[in-house]
Amino acid sequence: MPVWLIRLIITLIISSLLCVAVGAIGLLMPGTPPVNYGLAAGWRESFAEVLRETPRSFSDVIGESSDAASKDVRLYRAALFVESPAKPFGQQFRTINxxxxxxxxxxxxxxxxxTMSVKAAKGERKVVxxxxxxIFGTTRKLVSRWPCGAAGADPSAAMVAFEQYGIVTEEEAGVPYSGxxxxRxxxxGPPDxxxxxxKQRAGSSFPIRSAEELCQAINNGYACTWATGMKPARYEERDGRWVVTRWGGWAHQMAITDFDGSRSSDLSRKYFNVWNSHSEDPRISGHPLPLGDEPPGSFWMTWKDIDRFIxxxxxxxxAISDVQGFEADDVGSLLKNLFQESAR
Structure with missing residues (x-):
């Protein structure tokens, strides 16, 4: 290989490494504005507060005395600050139909x-x-023992399966998702x-009995899963978001990942964000595209309505806890320093 070509390759490698290093240092340098991925003003401060040390157990969350009901906590934003095989840094997770x-x-x-994204953004783990x-196989076959061909699963049985059999990743499964x-x-049941x-990644959960407990869990970094007979049927624009105001019926499970109580002391203007597993295309799912930075396929409900349904x-x-077995990555460590700096 010619000497000039070797020198060129070395130069390009060094240049690329310097670009990465400078980009990382730029995030951490005092006085350097962080990259804003479409977030509202004040996102850095509010998110840093969410990334405080999480309680050791759910019993430390429920019943704590705080002003949680007046905060704006968007756990979905944690995804912007982590990367995984499913998405690059700076982008939101997509809904898998x-x-x-x-x-x-x-x-x-x-x-x-x-929940894992919040932990990853704190530098405590990576997200998968x-x-x-x-999850479906361990719930249906190993816990509920439902017959083949039956639809759905028991939401409480899924929590037992989560605590006994944990999770695996798509990469470990070696096959893509399909219905x-x-x-099958x-x-x-999943392969042995x-x-x-x-089983080495057993998680834990805590039953939520009111909107107040739901608010406390989200404020402490725990997203929740919600099984309900409520089907959103009509949306109204309120406080810069689509809010469900009329319901139909179905048997369905979704996730509640966010809370905004900052608009008013009126419970009809305090909102929870629900993330569905249906298509992001509003022509298919019926969910209008968000008015803000919320994930497509999500919608808002009031404190009053959520509390009444529960x-x-x-x-x-x-409320869903984290699982063990995934070490923190370098991006998470950098972000931990970034948010610690912003919290000072």
């Missing part, structure tokens, strides 16, 4: 991935994509090799 009646697994997956067919695979594993991996027995809500 469910291909069968595995909404319970999809709701758990979305809530867990959001929980594999929905594994057919989810249905619902009949046979995956169960061996998943207390009526129509809904089952669980």
């Amino acid at each position: 469910q291909g069968t009646g595995d909404c319970v697994a999809q709701g758990v997956r979305t809530a867990l991935r959001t 994509e929980p594999f929905a067919p594994y 057919a695979l989810a249905n 594993w619902a009949c046979t 090799a995956l169960l061996k991996i998943g 207390k009526s027995g129509d809904s089952v809500v669980y």
